[in-house]
Amino acid sequence: MTDRSLTKPSPANSTLQDARRTVEIERDGLDALARALAEGSDLSEALIATVAAVRNAPGRVVVSGMGKSGHVARKIAATMASTGTPAMFVHPAEASHGDLGMIGTGDLVMALSNSGETRELSDIVNYCARFDIPLVAITSVALSSLANAADHLLLLPAADEACSVTRAPTTSTTLMMALGDALAVALLRDRGFDRDDFKTYHPGGKLGAAFQRVSDVMTTGAMPLTTGDVSVRELVAIITHGGVGTAGIMREGQLVGVVTDGDLRRNIGRDLLQLTAQDIMTHDPVTVEMDTLAADALGLLNRKLIQVLFVVKDGAPVGLLHIHDFLKEGVA
Structure with missing residues (x-):
């Protein structure tokens, strides 16, 4: 008789397999995103148009999202602000209770929602339509309400979440983060933002020290x-x-x-x-x-x-x- 305990994976091995598989799934998603940004693709053309729209907007980039997408939106806004693109985060629920007043007619709004149906974003979307404020959508669903309302659609490629049971946001938020970084870097190159400018925004810590003259x-x-x-x-x-x-x-x-x-x-x-x-x-x-x-x-x-x-x-x-x-x- 075979001793099943000799073939059963140990808890440590199972944990490591789960962790490695998560990274592999997210890596596959990033590979798909890189392919989707091939020259001449819909996503690459949309990204180029978005960079031009941000450049032409006299105000700030207002980034918004709910839940995990909201955390990514905060990071995108912070990265843009530190690399020469004035940006801020507005919480969609707070926007519905007065913070819509933080969005000016010269601003551009970037809304993040994997499903494109985040209810809390609806007031921001309607506000943009009412006051002719450019709206950029980052979503995975082309036929969603957010995608249909957007002036510029940055459509994420289809990709599996790391956990097929819960569908917790993992790969989708990784792709949002990567696309946000891609936008920020493209914008800083477009603006001619250099390390002297970067030093101005980073006077403290190791980054500031690294760019001192x-x-x-x-x-x-x-x-x-x-x-x-x-x-x-x-x-x-x-x-x-x-x-x-x-x-x-x-x-x-x-x-x-x-x-x-x-x-x-x-x-x-x-x-x-x-x-x-x-x-x-x-x-x-x-x-x-x-x-x-x-x-x-x-x-x-x-x-x-x-x-x-x-x-x-x-x-x-x-x-x-x-x-x-x-x-x-x-x-x-």
Whole structure:
């Protein structure tokens, strides 16, 4: 007799199979969406028209949806707002109790509903029709009420939900999220939105730090600068007073070398006090420009195994960068 316990899947294996199958089903849905966006397809033409409609709308993109679609709608609005497309979320139930006043005649409304029959969206749809406000629908049902009312229909391809028993929104909301991201990226490219603009909207956290420029973090003011003919004795005093372990060597207004604490130590056996700065300086020092990304400048410090960089403009020093400046600003 066969022991059935030897062939029965363990709870852990069953859980893993369910999880993997969920990801596979959603991946298949995303593949279908990518195919639906092929050049010349109905969805691709609708997306192009939607980008043009958003560009021509003088107001904001108002995104709305109920339930899980509402959570996706909030995320789409937030992504658009952070990438140069003014956008906001309006809850459809709240819209029916006064928040319709938040939607202006210059706005464009984007409504999300997998079935296209979400009852709570009806007042927003009617409001758009009454005041001639452009309506974009994201739905999976071409013959739904929402699809029929829309000026621009972004029709999601047919795709299975991860759970066939409950039909809980899984794949459908994943496709909505992906299509929203596709729209946001297409819009930012259309607007010429670049990383300087992105930095403006993301001044805090790691994203803000990643897009800071050298000019944002460098130290300006008095710098440890001298000429090549000064004695090492004087040079030591300049480096000590500067407090960053280095001094810049100037000639005719240009930075031509640097002397660091390390240079002093390496030359200790050369009757050091009888030498001048130009005798021990590093010629053609590593420098950066003010518009260099701070993250790139930090990478340069790490690659060169140095702690201080002079910032130059047309060869003249305008600031200093110390490794501590990056740490203080969160660029790491």
